[in-house]
Amino acid sequence: MLSPLDLSLIHGPIPITATVAGALALVTLAVRKNRRWWTRIVPAVVPACAVSVAVLKFVVDHVWKPWPERLPTILSVWVGAVLLAVCLAVARLRVGRWCSRVLSVVLALVVTASAVTATNAHFGFYPTSRAVLEVFTNNRVDLDEAAKPASSLVEVPAGGKLADVWRKPADLPDKGTVSEAEIPGAFKARKAWIYLPPAYSATPRPRLPVLVLLAGQPGSPRDWFDAGRLPERLDAFAREHDGLAPIVVAADQLGSRTANPLCLDSKLGQSETYLAREVPAWIKQRLTVDERRGAWTIAGLSHGGTCALQLAVRAPDVYGNFIDLTGQREPTLGTRAETVKAAFDGDEAAYVRVNPLDVLAREQFPRTAGVIVAGRDDLPYRQADAEVFEACRKAGMDVVWKELPGAHDWNVWRPGLYDSLPWLAARTGLSR
Incomplete structure (x- = not known):
């Protein structure tokens, strides 16, 4: 029987599930029953994150240029998603009960984990979880x-x-x-x-x-x-x-x-x-x-x-x-x-x-x-x-x-x- 550690991180249910989970977590972070949230916080955070990613991409592709190829679009999208999730989570930490604050942190971590999984799937770096764990072994x-x-x-x-x-x-x-x-x-x-x-x-x-x-x-x-x-x-x-x-x-x-x-x-x-x-x-x-x-x-x-x-x-x-x-x-x-x-x-x-x-x-x-x-x-x-x-x-x-x-x-x-x-x-x- 195939071990769970040998399931593909590149194709199949794991990267798909991670992408869906990341999208749902980001939506959950963005939705809140508060007028000020929709009129001030979200309109300020979303453009700021988009501009930050655009500036980062410009600097990497046209100023720093550490490699000849430009940053892949998928990587820019996930960087933006993580940045947006972190900013929304920080904004939510200022209000609400402790359980809501903990949930915000967890959701931001889910988006980050989804971004890492999607990036790995794009480049095909670690084919399985076993491959990831073996990085920490010394043979x-x-x-x-x-x-x-x-x-x-x-x-x-x-x-x-x-x-x-x-x-x-x-x-x-x-x-x-x-x-x-x-x-x-x-x-x-x-x-x-x-x-x-x-x-x-x-x-x-x-x-x-x-x-x-x-x-x-x-x-x-x-x-x-x-x-x-x-x-x-x-x-x-x-x-x-x-x-x-x-x-x-x-x-x-x-x-x-x-x-x-x-x-x-x-x-x-x-x-x-x-x-x-x-x-x-x-x-x-x-x-x-x-x-x-x-x-x-x-x-x-x-x-x-x-x-x-x-x-x-x-x-x-x-x-x-x-x-x-x-x-x-x-x-x-x-x-x-x-x-x-x-x-x-x-x-x-x-x-x-x-x-x-x-x-x-x-x-x-x-x-x-x-x-x-x-x-x-x-x-x-x-x-x-x-x-x-x-x-x-x-x-x-x-x-x-x-x-x-x-x-x-x-x-x-x-x-x-x-x-x-x-x-x-x-x-x-x-x-x-």
């Missing part, structure tokens, strides 16, 4: 313990595949391990999150392929482990492949949730050098991995997808494969002019030298393979992804196009990555 293993040096290694013949020689030990664990580690470099990055599959604990140990995984903006490396459900999905994949799965290093290309160094080497930071040189060097020094470029994949969602494409063309000697999950057309801070000015002091030629579409137009990449995933309802990004796919194809890449139901959210990013695992396994030798 991480110290990397020094999880990644002890191997006493012996599985030998793969030249030109062969790991799957052809691998034999699953009887005592192999059912799950992999999750660790955090600081990867030093020229770029001030947050800690990376690392998944080591069950086969990593085997003796002899196989040299496993590497998947460097990037989050979106705003975001952090941990997002793939919380919203992405990565350990759960990779453990399931490993069970179907005798314990084999890629080593995953969720690295940080941003530096903070609101930063955007564009995954380039510029005045905004040395993000490209970090991901193209320093992170791979650390992985090879710290972990037992297959060092062939064909065994290395760079992948990411949204901003991270754009970055994955950038690394595929800027560091093709390191990454033989890439997965671009609804990435942008090009690295951007809003417009090309704004991007060039902020990162390169207006030097358009400097930007053209590193912009992936410009690189693809002048160079060929016959040894690189990739998957480009687009959301069917993600209209602006879908068009950009189609343009990127065509540019990759013309540059000689072996690229696959995947179009999934959904928009610019985790409902596309999760299946986009995990449905690509069979492709990745075939490319990197994990399957026959």
Whole structure:
């Protein structure tokens, strides 16, 4: 029987019930049998809240601009609903009996909870309540313990595949391990999150392929482990492949949730050098991995997808494969002019030298393979992804196009990555 903790927070009765409850709570807060309430309080509070939300949206979209996309309309609506509920509740606290005041607070909390649930459903961040609760658990293993040096290694013949020689030990664990580690470099990055599959604990140990995984903006490396459900999905994949799965290093290309160094080497930071040189060097020094470029994949969602494409063309000697999950057309801070000015002091030629579409137009990449995933309802990004796919194809890449139901959210990013695992396994030798 399905546990209540496994009921969807994205589809079905929970988000619908939350939306209805929020609407009813807001209406209840707004209705009161008092002439002054209807002639003074409500006419003052409603416009004030609407103006506040409009100003907030303008500041975020046109002044602060922490990310290229504008605030989604649904998010603005729910922010307005919460603000209105709080203001109405505060106004009601000044009059009435204690039970009415308590009810006002409860109703404001209901609207807030509804807003959080609706926002989560829109972005598809936490699929279930269990996923939310697991944020507060700590199942991480110290990397020094999880990644002890191997006493012996599985030998793969030249030109062969790991799957052809691998034999699953009887005592192999059912799950992999999750660790955090600081990867030093020229770029001030947050800690990376690392998944080591069950086969990593085997003796002899196989040299496993590497998947460097990037989050979106705003975001952090941990997002793939919380919203992405990565350990759960990779453990399931490993069970179907005798314990084999890629080593995953969720690295940080941003530096903070609101930063955007564009995954380039510029005045905004040395993000490209970090991901193209320093992170791979650390992985090879710290972990037992297959060092062939064909065994290395760079992948990411949204901003991270754009970055994955950038690394595929800027560091093709390191990454033989890439997965671009609804990435942008090009690295951007809003417009090309704004991007060039902020990162390169207006030097358009400097930007053209590193912009992936410009690189693809002048160079060929016959040894690189990739998957480009687009959301069917993600209209602006879908068009950009189609343009990127065509540019990759013309540059000689072996690229696959995947179009999934959904928009610019985790409902596309999760299946986009995990449905690509069979492709990745075939490319990197994990399957026959």
